Amino acid sequence: MGFDTSGLLPLSDALQGMLEQLACCCDSEQLPLPEALGRVLASDIASPLAVPPFDNSAMDGYAVRLADLASGTPLIMVGKAFAGQPYQDEWPAGHCVRIMTGAPVPEGTDAVVMQEETLADGDRITFLAQPEPGQNIRRAGSDIGKGACVLPAGTRLTPREMPLLASLGVATVAVRRPLKVAIFSTGDELKPVGTPLAHGDIYDSNRYGVRAMLARLGCDCLDLGIIPDDPAQLCAAFIRADAEADVLITTGGVSVGEADFTKQLLDELGEIGFWKLAIKPGKPFAFGRLPHTWFFGLPGNPVSAMVTFDQLVQPALAKLAGQRFERPLQLQAIAAEPLKKSPGRLDFQRGILSQGPNGLEVRSTGSQDSAVFSSLSRANCYIVLERERGRVAAGETVTVEPFGGLLL
Ligand code: AMP
Numbered sequence: 001m002g003f004d005t006s007g008l009l010p011l012s013d014a015l016q017g018m019l020e021q022l023a024c025c026c027d028s029e030q031l032p033l034p035e036a037l038g039r040v041l042a043s044d045i046a047s048p049l050a051v052p053p054f055d056n057s058a059m060d061g062y063a064v065r066l067a068d069l070a071s072g073t074p075l076i077m078v079g080k081a082f083a084g085q086p087y088q089d090e091w092p093a094g095h096c097v098r099i100m101t102g103a104p105v106p107e108g109t110d111a112v113v114m115q116e117e118t119l120a121d122g123d124r125i126t127f128l129a130q131p132e133p134g135q136n137i138r139r140a141g142s143d144i145g146k147g148a149c150v151l152p153a154g155t156r157l158t159p160r161e162m163p164l165l166a167s168l169g170v171a172t173v174a175v176r177r178p179l180k181v182a183i184f185s186t187g188d189e190l191k192p193v194g195t196p197l198a199h200g201d202i203y204d205s206n207r208y209g210v211r212a213m214l215a216r217l218g219c220d221c222l223d224l225g226i227i228p229d230d231p232a233q234l235c236a237a238f239i240r241a242d243a244e245a246d247v248l249i250t251t252g253g254v255s256v257g258e259a260d261f262t263k264q265l266l267d268e269l270g271e272i273g274f275w276k277l278a279i280k281p282g283k284p285f286a287f288g289r290l291p292h293t294w295f296f297g298l299p300g301n302p303v304s305a306m307v308t309f310d311q312l313v314q315p316a317l318a319k320l321a322g323q324r325f326e327r328p329l330q331l332q333a334i335a336a337e338p339l340k341k342s343p344g345r346l347d348f349q350r351g352i353l354s355q356g357p358n359g360l361e362v363r364s365t366g367s368q369d370s371a372v373f374s375s376l377s378r379a380n381c382y383i384v385l386e387r388e389r390g391r392v393a394a395g396e397t398v399t400v401e402p403f404g405g406l407l408l
C-alpha cells in the first residue's frame with residue numbers, strides 16, 4: 001500500500017460516535033398545514049377519521065343486491081347516487097341504483113357492477129356477469145382506520161404528506177422549529193463572489209454549497225462569511241455562533257497543517273476532536289462543541305466538504321432537528337469502465353449511473369481529485385468502493401448510491 005492507514009477512523013464509527021452524543025434540540029410549535037411543508041413532525045399523527053369515511057363505489061356502474069339478481073331478470077333503475085349526493089330514497093326489490101365513483105353506496109348494497117358489464121334499455125338494466133359480494137366497494141376505513149398512526153414523529157413533511165394530512169382534515173400540525181446553523185469559511189485565500197481576485201486568491205465556493213444543502217434540509221442559516229486565518233477573528237466568529245446558533249459548520253482549517261490553530265481556539269472555548277476519516281474524499285474532519293453549540297469542521301477541499309457534509313453532517317443535523325433519517329438506497333451496478341482505487345479508505349467516487357442493455361451501469365465522471373468540482377456537478381451518484389478494495393476492472397459489480405434530495 002505504501003502508506004499507513006491503520007490510524008484512520010471508519011466512517012460508520014465516526015457517525016456512531018457523533019450520533020451517540022447528539023439529541024434533538026428544537027422545540028415544537030403549532031403551524032397551519034400549508035406552512036408546515038419541510039418541517040419535522042414533533043408528534044405522531046393519529047387519524048381522526050376512518051379513510052374512506054364511508055363505504056363508496058370504486059366504479060361508475062350500478063349498486064345491486066345479490067338477491068335481486070338471483071332470478072336473472074333485468075333490474076329497474078330507481079335513482080342515482082353521485083359523489084357528494086348520496087341516494088337516500090326507498091330501494092324496492094327488483095331495482096338497482098345508478099352510482100358514480102366515490103358516491104356512498106346505498107344501504108343494503110352487496111356489490112357495484114361496472115357499467116361496462118351491463119346493458120341499459122331505458123331504465124331496464126341487464127347484468128352480463130354475476131358480481132362477487134363486495135365487488136367494487138371501497139369499505140370505510142380500508143385505507144386508514146380511525147386512530148391509526150399515519151405519520152410518526154420525526155417525519156419531514158414533503159409534498160407527499162400534505163394531501164394525506166388534508167384528507168384527514170388536519171388543519172394544524174405540531175412541528176419542530178428549524179435548526180439554526182451558523183456557517184463560515186476559513187482561509188486567507190478566499191474571496192466572495194462578485195469581487196476581483198488578486199494573485200493567489202480563489203473564490204469561496206464551499207459556503208455556497210453548504211448554504212444550499214442547509215436550505216434543502218430546512219435549516220435556518222446564519223452566514224458569517226469568510227473568516228481569515230486570524231485567531232482573533234476566528235475566536236469572535238466562534239463566540240457569535242455559540243451565542244446565536246444550535247450548530248456551527250466551518251470549512252477549511254482542519255487539515256494537518258492548520259488544525260493546531262483551530263484546536264487551540266476550540267480547546268479554550270469548548271471541546272474538539274480531530275479525526276482522520278477512512279474515506280476518500282474527505283479525510284480531515286473535526287467534531288466538537290462550544291458551550292451552547294455543536295461544531296462540525298469540514299475539510300477545505302470543495303468535493304471533500306460536500307461529501308463529508310452529505311455522509312456525516314446530514315445525519316447529525318437530522319438527529320438534532322428531531323428528524324428520522326434514512327440514507328438513499330444503495331444499488332448494484334456494472335462498472336462500464338475501469339475505476340482507479342487503492343485499498344485503505346472507503347471511496348465515494350462520483351459516477352454517472354445509467355440504464356445499459358444488461359441493467360444498471362456506471363461510469364466515472366473523470367478526475368476524482370477532491371479539488372475537481374466538475375466531478376461532482378456532472379455526477380448523479382456515488383460509486384461506493386469498499387475500504388479494502390483495489391482497482392476495479394470494467395465489468396465488475398460495484399455499489400452505487402444515487403444522490404438523494406440533499407444534492408438534487
Ligand atoms: P484547508 O482545509 O483550509 O487546508 O484547504 C484545503 C484546500 O481547499 C485548499 O486548496 C483551499 O484553498 C481550499 N479551500 C478551502 N476553503 C475553501 C472554500 N471555502 N472554497 C473553495 N476552496 C477552499
Ligand code: MG
Nearest residue numbers: 186187252253
Ligand atoms: Mg485553509
